[in-house]
Amino acid sequence: MMYAGVAKTNQPVRLDMRSDTVTQPTADMRQAMAGAAVGDDVYGDDPTVNALQDRVAQLLGKEAGLFVATGTQSNLCATLAHCQRGDEILVGDSYHIFRDEAGGAAVLGGVMMAPVPTTSSGTMRPEDIANTVKPDDAHCAMSRLLCLENTVAGNVQTVASINQLAATGHAHGLAVHLDGARLMNAVVKLNTSAAKVVENVDTVSLCLSKGLGTPAGAVLVGPADFIRRAHRIRKLVGGGMRQIGVLAAAGLYALDHHIDRLADDHDNALRLAEGLAQVASIHVNPDDVQTNMVFMQLPDGAADGLRNHLAERGILLGGGSKQIRLVTHLDVTQDDVALLVTEISDYFG
Ligand SMILES: Cc1ncc(COP(=O)(O)O)c(C=O)c1O
Structure with a gap:
């Protein structure tokens, strides 16, 4: 594997937030x-x-x-x-x-x-x-x-x-x-x-x-x-x-x-940032979200634990040790955003 720090899972993938490149053709x-x-x-x-x-x-x-x-x-x-x-x-x-x-x-x-x-x-x-x-x-x-x-x-x-x-x-x-x-x-x-x-x-x-x-x-x-x-x-x-x-x-x-609908990805990214901003111990600023990317700052040493915990639940996050990027796309719904906020807040809660 030549991709540093990106989670893989043996579980069926429920939600893939690594990039907007992961979409399935409709x-x-x-x-x-x-x-x-x-x-x-x-x-x-x-x-x-x-x-x-x-x-x-x-x-x-x-x-x-x-x-x-x-x-x-x-x-x-x-x-x-x-x-x-x-x-x-x-x-x-x-x-x-x-x-x-x-x-x-x-x-x-x-x-x-x-x-x-x-x-x-x-x-x-x-x-x-x-x-x-x-x-x-x-x-x-x-x-x-x-x-x-x-x-x-x-x-x-x-x-x-x-x-x-x-x-x-x-x-x-x-x-x-x-x-x-x-x-x-x-x-x-x-x-x-x-x-x-x-x-x-x-x-x-x-x-x-x-x-x-x-x-x-x-x-x-x-x-x-x-x-x-x-x-x-x-x-x-x-x-x-x-x-x-x-x-x-x-x-x-x-x-x-698929052009006009990019606005849905932007709305979902903002919704995600607003949800994560409520989670103590991580830092997300909704004001920083302009399009489909959210950056989550994590406490020292927490990234791998969170990534592995979510991967076991079929949720994939990208790499990074202090900061993890979350990307919304065609295959991420409002319900997925709510699920992710709940999973991350349960993990830190
Ligand atoms: C800003 C930017 N430019 C270029 C590329 C390269 O695209 P590809 O992965 O199709 O080679 C990427 C890929 O993620 C990108 O984010």
């Missing part, structure tokens, strides 16, 4: 997948993939889209399509591209990653970006790309903040990419259009298999020439897939049916 989504028209996507022949790519490009107000296997592959195709070997990307030091993608840009692209301090709300300060950009000096890697993220650990990055950071990047001659693994959570929370949120960034990765609830897939969007380069890189990293209209159909279904 019966209607499976039906849409089964009925999808497909073709060989390496030849560009899959009508459902083509429809999904066009649909996401339009949703995000960009020229073209590329369906890829995962969010990680999408960000990798993006960084490699933006950069050459010896270039550098600036990225928030808590962001997924920097911490959680196995160093792919460096390993496979010869691209250096320069971390920029991230604030508690998940943003970066323009002055920190400016200080991290390298001068035009033979000693330095060439700063080429600024990577943003939205949401960041459940925190919504506002349109004003994204625009300010994008303007900072552009003013320093950087292209700007946004990892929008959970972009639609931010869009629903901001009650605006997705295109507006990403208007001033050049390229965006949108995951379909987080809150949107598909079994796999992400779509990378941007200018047509960028997507042409990313398409070649997708092939290079072994991501040219064939009759994947079955997966793209799940994505189209999710765009039709």
